[in-house]
Amino acid sequence: MAAVLRRGFRLVSFGSSQLLCGGCKHGRTSSLSICSTSSRNSSSSSSSSSSHVKVDLDGSTGIAVVKFQSSPVNSMSLDFLTELCISLEKLELDRSCRGVILTSALPKIFSAGLDITEMYGKNPEHYAEFWKSVQEIWLKVYGYSKIAIAAINGSSPAGGCLVSMACDYRIMADDPRYRIGLNEAQLGIVAPFWFKDTMVNTVGFRTTELSLQFGLMYSPSDALKIGLVDQVVPEENVLSTATETITKWLAIPDHAREISKSMMRKPMVDRLLASRESDIKNFVNFITKDSIQKSLGFYMNSLKQRKA
């Protein structure tokens, strides 16, 4: 595992094409992976669990279900992002896995997005490390060589929406209380270019323009209308629909699907890979501004007050 983690992003030759293969390089992985437990049975199915992520791989179908289990709202902290990245990397390297379903083990929430406490009141070094891990999860999911389906069984703002959009297909629970979208503007922050481009590639330019400027959050039925999700189904059917859907994708020869995906996504992945350092600098400059810290502090208080 350590060897896997030390390796950076690389291109793997596949016939005449090169596929993207990510590496999760946080340099803080060993303590996290030591905490995980795993088991494998005779049909090569396996389960593993760490504090934020649970993985069940069915060796007979090649489908892995990756469940977020970070109470209370699956906010994406540095630890969460690191564990998720490691889990996805392991599955990408596991020949018995052909596709993953990302979903939540918690009720009502897919993911509350990036953990705001990681972006508030900390030092620039911390912000840089955190942002690098955000870049890594996007590079990993968007450039994933295997099939990735989001089974969105709850609200999914901002970073939660980004990870969903980075998957190949999205199925959302039809509860009208759930919301999904890039709401950064409502926090007084700005979605970076690769969040924006991921949305443009999902719903088109004009819808993204309106969504980003207003920080719009969509109900499942509105998300379906604009193409932010591909299917809306009763909550109890989200996982079974995701399994049926991934089975259809599995009928396509892996190499043809993989190369087609890479052809569509590689230019965007390359753009971030080429500007990772400047993107981190931009983020740190932006997030350390007094006015931005003030906005985030105000937003966090408003979340707490809403509850009271």
Ligand SMILES: CCCCCCCC/C=C\C/C=C/C(=O)SCCNC(=O)CCNC(=O)[C@H](O)C(C)(C)COP(=O)(O)OP(=O)(O)OC[C@H]1O[C@@H](n2cnc3c(N)ncnc32)[C@H](O)[C@@H]1OP(=O)(O)O
């Ligand atoms: C010029 C260009 C420069 C480029 C610079 C780039 C800058 C871009 C920077 C960052 C991009 C940001 C991406 C993000 O993802 S920001 C996060 C956005 N997320 C949200 O807005 C969601 C906020 N949360 C909610 O709306 C709700 O909590 C909910 C719908 C998810 C769940 O509601 P509910 O079940 O009612 O739970 P509570 O609201 O009661 O929350 C429980 C508990 O959790 C805390 N919490 C919620 N969300 C977060 C979060 N994202 N991070 C940290 N903590 C969170 C909440 O405060 C409660 O805490 P408690 O009171 O202590 O219990």
